[in-house]
Amino acid sequence: MERRSFIKGTFALATIGLLNPILFRHGLSAAEDAIEIPYKDALDEYLRGKKVEDGSKIMSLNIPDAPENGAVVPVEVTVDYPMKADDYISNITVLTTKNKANKAISFDLTPANGMAYLYVNVKMGQTQDVVILAQTNKGRIFQSSKNVRVALGGCG
Numbered sequence: 001m002e003r004r005s006f007i008k009g010t011f012a013l014a015t016i017g018l019l020n021p022i023l024f025r026h027g028l029s030a031a032e033d034a035i036e037i038p039y040k041d042a043l044d045e046y047l048r049g050k051k052v053e054d055g056s057k058i059m060s061l062n063i064p065d066a067p068e069n070g071a072v073v074p075v076e077v078t079v080d081y082p083m084k085a086d087d088y089i090s091n092i093t094v095l096t097t098k099n100k101a102n103k104a105i106s107f108d109l110t111p112a113n114g115m116a117y118l119y120v121n122v123k124m125g126q127t128q129d130v131v132i133l134a135q136t137n138k139g140r141i142f143q144s145s146k147n148v149r150v151a152l153g154g155c156g
Contacts, residue, residue, distance in 0.1 A: 055142030070150035079116035089116035098128035
């Protein structure tokens with residue numbers, strides 16, 4: 001009789017484990033967990049009233065003009081800025097202008113990184129600008145952007 005009880009208990013636990021996400025509505029997709037912030041609000045939150053400098057001369061953006069798939073848009077950023085102990089890029093943030101969740105990523109750096117570099121895949125639902133913000137440890141903020149054409153349905 002113990003063997004039968006053990007098998008029933010194991011089956012019950014396995015069933016509960018499989019149904020758990022459905023019954024208790026665990027977030028199964030990143031889209032459900034994304035915080036919807038309009039672009040202007042996300043930018044204002046990052047800047048906090050600070051002046052923005054043109055970063056097009058020190059930022060190298062490697063983003064395709066018209067990616068094949070808007071669900072996976074590669075964004076590669078290199079900031080040509082010295083990574084000294086007392087003056088370095090401390091944060092790189094990627095924003096989109098028309099997504100529901102406009103803050104794609106915010107990445108903190110230290111001088112130990114050696115260079116200010118970021119590679120990330122961004123999901124884009126439509127044609128829009130990708131805005132890159134780089135902040136130094138002293139509070140200077142550089143901005144650069146690129147318009148990316150996203151074809152609906154992945155058709156160019």
